[in-house]
Amino acid sequence: MQNKRSIFADRIVVKIGTSTLIRQNSKINLTVIKELAHVLSKLKQAGKDVVLVSSGAIGVGMGVLNIEKRPIKISKQQAVAAVGQAELMQIYNEAFHEYGMSVAQMLITRDIIDYPESHTNVMNSFQELLSMDNTIPIVNENDTVTVSELDHHTKFGDNDQLSAIVTNLVDADLLIMLSDIDGFYSANPLKVPDAHLVPQIGTISPNIIAAAGGHGTKYGTGGMTTKLKAAELILKHNQQMVLTNGKNPDIIFNILSGEPIGTLFSKAQ
Numbered sequence: 001m002q003n004k005r006s007i008f009a010d011r012i013v014v015k016i017g018t019s020t021l022i023r024q025n026s027k028i029n030l031t032v033i034k035e036l037a038h039v040l041s042k043l044k045q046a047g048k049d050v051v052l053v054s055s056g057a058i059g060v061g062m063g064v065l066n067i068e069k070r071p072i073k074i075s076k077q078q079a080v081a082a083v084g085q086a087e088l089m090q091i092y093n094e095a096f097h098e099y100g101m102s103v104a105q106m107l108i109t110r111d112i113i114d115y116p117e118s119h120t121n122v123m124n125s126f127q128e129l130l131s132m133d134n135t136i137p138i139v140n141e142n143d144t145v146t147v148s149e150l151d152h153h154t155k156f157g158d159n160d161q162l163s164a165i166v167t168n169l170v171d172a173d174l175l176i177m178l179s180d181i182d183g184f185y186s187a188n189p190l191k192v193p194d195a196h197l198v199p200q201i202g203t204i205s206p207n208i209i210a211a212a213g214g215h216g217t218k219y220g221t222g223g224m225t226t227k228l229k230a231a232e233l234i235l236k237h238n239q240q241m242v243l244t245n246g247k248n249p250d251i252i253f254n255i256l257s258g259e260p261i262g263t264l265f266s267k268a269q
């Protein structure tokens with residue numbers, strides 16, 4: 001049994017991936033969403049600042065529209081995301097209302113980094129929302145409008161890096177990344193069954209990068225590669241990130257109490 005970790009976190013960003021929100025049978029995992037709403041509401045009511053970054057617009061939209069395979073055509077992905085985002089927010093809204101909380105939808109694009117006025121505006125919105133007692137901001141990429149063209153790049157591309165950028169922006173202490181796997185392994189466990197979980201990573205070395213494989217389910221997108229890019233941003237800003245399995249979101253309480261869960265990305269010893 002490893003020692004307890006020293007985790008200091010007054011301001012927390014939690015990212016949940018599509019593979020945790022959607023079951024193998026393509027249905028939304030309402031149990032996970034309800035439990036997540038419970039945990040985040042309790043943290044907020046205990047005086048913590050909480051931001052949720054939620055993927056799932058495209059995955060949920062596929063379910064609503066009965067689409068089996070993730071569309072390849074961008075316009076189709078954007079339309080599916082528009083359907084799914086509305087459904088997802090309705091579910092979050094109901095789940096958080098159970099605990100007397102409201103949710104605030106924040107759909108963002110890269111403009112918030114590239115354009116000072118957009119940056120100021122999004123920072124002001126975060127500040128106002130975080131100062132409210134009973135509100136949880138829920139962030140996603142604005143999938144229906146983002147583009148990636150030669151002279152115009154407004155896409156983040158994946159929510160792993162987006163969640164790290166949000167963690168940097170709001171100056172949070174900790175990013176908790178909830179995925180469908182217990183942490184970062186020495187190799188992709190789908191391909192190497194005896195791979196072992198790495199408890200702490202302080203530097204993203206070439207060996208670590210080489211151990212990162214692609215996504216697991218048909219719903220995941222970036223796999224470990226984008227999670228490492230997110231971790232790199234977190235480490236650069238001297239923040240901390242814990243990557244763990246989101247199937248029981250009340251694991252967040254255990255993480256905050258210092259239990260050695262998942263993989264901790266931190267420069268601290």
Ligand SMILES: Nc1ncnc2c1ncn2[C@@H]1O[C@H](COP(=O)(O)OP(=O)(O)O)[C@@H](O)[C@H]1O
Nearest residue numbers: 017018019179185187188213215216220221223
């Ligand atoms: N070294 C590794 N350690 C752990 N998981 C890995 C590794 N390399 C690849 N993976 C895969 O990454 C998947 C998680 O990423 P992804 O499917 O994009 O999920 P999410 O929807 O949570 O972003 C895991 O299910 C696993 O199959």
Ligand SMILES: N[C@@H](CCC(=O)OP(=O)(O)O)C(=O)O
Nearest residue numbers: 018055056057058158159221
């Ligand atoms: N903005 C997209 C999320 C894309 C993404 O990064 O998904 P995931 O790898 O599941 O975190 C959506 O909501 O479907």
